[in-house]
Amino acid sequence: MTEPVRIRATVSEGVTQVRLMASHPMENGRRRLPDGSLVAAHHITDLAVLHNARVVLQARFGPSVSRDPYLVFSFAGGVPGETVSVSWRDNRGAQRSDSVTIR
Numbered sequence: 001m002t003e004p005v006r007i008r009a010t011v012s013e014g015v016t017q018v019r020l021m022a023s024h025p026m027e028n029g030r031r032r033l034p035d036g037s038l039v040a041a042h043h044i045t046d047l048a049v050l051h052n053a054r055v056v057l058q059a060r061f062g063p064s065v066s067r068d069p070y071l072v073f074s075f076a077g078g079v080p081g082e083t084v085s086v087s088w089r090d091n092r093g094a095q096r097s098d099s100v101t102i103r
Contacts, residue, residue: 007100009084016078016102018049018057020086021070028063044069047088051078078102 003023010017022044029041041063049057056075078084085099 002094002096005086005088005096005098007084007086007098009078009100009102011078011080011102014078015074015076016051016084017072017074018084019070019072020049021068022047022086022088022096023068024088024090026061026063026065026067026069030063042090042092044088044090047086049073050085050087051075052082056084 005023006021008019024044025042026044027039027042029038031039033039043063043065044061047057047059047061048055057071057073059071061069080102082102083099084102085097087095087097089095
């Protein structure tokens with residue numbers, strides 16, 4: 001099982017700022033071990049952020065994204081007490097969804 005996505009969502013003057021970090025190795029499939037063998041590719045491919053079932057961010061990642069991706073973005077709307085949820089899927093079929101209450 002993967003670690004939870006760390007999410008913080010705060011609202012100020014009608015704009016919600018979201019900060020999130022998805023714990024993931026994000027291996028690109030080109031790194032070699034000391035014995036010369038390749039580490040298999042393992043990276044997030046799709047990520048979506050929803051605010052009350054409305055998509056506010058949708059991303060497609062590839063192997064060039066760094067380990068434990070950290071994103072910061074804002075969207076119009078949001079009220080303290082509402083929910084922001086994040087879900088992702090990786091190239092091996094693993095997926096995770098987490099949510100947080102807006103502060």
